[in-house]
Amino acid sequence: MNKYIGINHINSTMFGGIDSSFNNIFKDEEILVEAGMDYIPCQVGDISEIYDILKKNLDEKMPSNFHDLANLIFEAVQTYFGNYSNINDRMNNYHDLDEIEYLNLEVGKVSDLKGKNAAMCVERAIVTQNILKTLGYNSYYKASGIVKDGKIEGHAYNLVENNGEYYIFDTAIPTIENGKISPIVASIPKEVFDKMKSPSSSIGYSVMVSHFNPLRNTDVSITYDEGREELIDLTRETKIK
Numbered sequence: 001m002n003k004y005i006g007i008n009h010i011n012s013t014m015f016g017g018i019d020s021s022f023n024n025i026f027k028d029e030e031i032l033v034e035a036g037m038d039y040i041p042c043q044v045g046d047i048s049e050i051y052d053i054l055k056k057n058l059d060e061k062m063p064s065n066f067h068d069l070a071n072l073i074f075e076a077v078q079t080y081f082g083n084y085s086n087i088n089d090r091m092n093n094y095h096d097l098d099e100i101e102y103l104n105l106e107v108g109k110v111s112d113l114k115g116k117n118a119a120m121c122v123e124r125a126i127v128t129q130n131i132l133k134t135l136g137y138n139s140y141y142k143a144s145g146i147v148k149d150g151k152i153e154g155h156a157y158n159l160v161e162n163n164g165e166y167y168i169f170d171t172a173i174p175t176i177e178n179g180k181i182s183p184i185v186a187s188i189p190k191e192v193f194d195k196m197k198s199p200s201s202s203i204g205y206s207v208m209v210s211h212f213n214p215l216r217n218t219d220v221s222i223t224y225d226e227g228r229e230e231l232i233d234l235t236r237e238t239k240i241k
Contacts, residue, residue: 003017003018003019004017004018004019004030004031004032004041005018005019005020005021005022005029005030005031005032005141005143006018006019006020006031006032006039006143007020007032007143007144007145007154008020008143008144008199009145010032010039015032015039018032020142020143020144020199021140021141021142021143021159021196021197021198022129022140022141023138023139023140023197024133025129025130025133025134026043026044026126026129026130026141027044028043029043029044030042030043030107031043031044031122031126031141031143032122032143033091033094033108033122034122034154035091035094035096038096040094040095040096040097040108041094041097041100041107041108042093042094042107042108042109042110042122042123043107043108043109043110044109044110044111044126044127044130045109045110045111045112046109046111047080047110047111047114047127047130049080049114050076050077050080050127050131051131051134053076053079053080054072054073054076054131057072057075057076058072066160066162066163066165066167066185067177067185069135070167070169070182070183070185071177071180071182071183073128073131073132073171073183074171074174074182074183076131077124077127077128077131077171080114080115080127081113081114081115081116081117081118081119081123081124081127082115082116082117082118082119083117084117084118084120085117086116086117086118087117087118087120088118089116089118090113090118090119090120093108093109093112093113093116093118094107094108095107095108110122110123110126110127120172121155121156121157121170121172121173122143122156124156124171124172125141125142125143125156125157125158125170125171125172126141126156128141128158128169128171129141129158132158132160132169137160137161137162138160138161139158139159139160139161139169140158140159140160140197141156141158142156142157142158142159142196142197142225143155143156144224144225144226145225145226145227146222146223146224146225146226147222147223147226148220148222148223149220152226155172155224156172157169157170157171157172157184157224158170158171159193159196159197161193164190165187166187166188166189166190166192166193167185167186167187167188168184168185168186168188168196168207168209168224169183169184169185170183170184170185170186171183173211173222174213174214175211175212175213175214176212176214181214184209184211184222186207186209186234187234188207188232188234189232191205192205192207192232195228196224196225199225199228202227202228202229203228203229204225204228204229204230205225205228205229205230205231205232206223206224206225206226206227206228206230206231206232207223207224207225207231207232207234208221208222208223208224208231208232208233208234208235209221209222209223209224209234209235210222210234210235221235
């Protein structure tokens with residue numbers, strides 16, 4: 001059976017094995033997309049156009065630090081996919097395992113959502129991972145549960161190492177930084193990065209991040225990789241057993 005990339009607590013005989021993080025450039029790997037109570041696979045497809053968008057951003061603005069670069073990557077992802085105004089059509093891009101097997105359909109491609117205002121966290125984190133690896137960063141695509149608005153949900157984001165600094169990098173949840181719509185970029189200790197990239201059962205760290213939500217005009221807390229042994233609260237810079 002295939003090895004899939006997705007949330008590692010999924011319990012289904014349909015999937016032969018699941019990795020919750022991925023450290024390479026996506027090519028033919030199959031990544032799980034949440035579909036109601038189930039999950040279906042997708043592949044990256046041809047996203048070459050996003051590199052042209054990013055190159056134009058880099059040539060025009062020449063970032064001087066990682067936070068500036070993160071903003072330019074976020075802008076490229078937003079330009080490539082568009083906003084979230086058409087997410088109800090997102091799943092029309094994909095086929096479940098039965099359709100793929102019995103109707104001989106292809107696995108849906110992330111690239112087919114270009115410009116459709118329908119891409120969600122999985123698609124945005126996938127292309128972000130390929131951008132980061134292409135730029136030479138030690139980065140991971142990460143799929144886990146998060147706690148948002150008091151509810152647990154599946155989410156995909158990225159973990160990045162840059163010159164001895166470590167970050168959660170989320171291009172799917174916008175915030176405001178210096179008066180500008182930006183991605184979430186949260187600095188974490190190396191120990192936390194190492195545990196988050198390859199968690200073992202419940203061992204590891206959950207990370208609570210507070211950000212300003214421009215749609216709600218209020219601060220919102222998100223706990224990444226929920227359910228781990230220890231919790232790092234970046235809103236207070238404390239570790240909670």
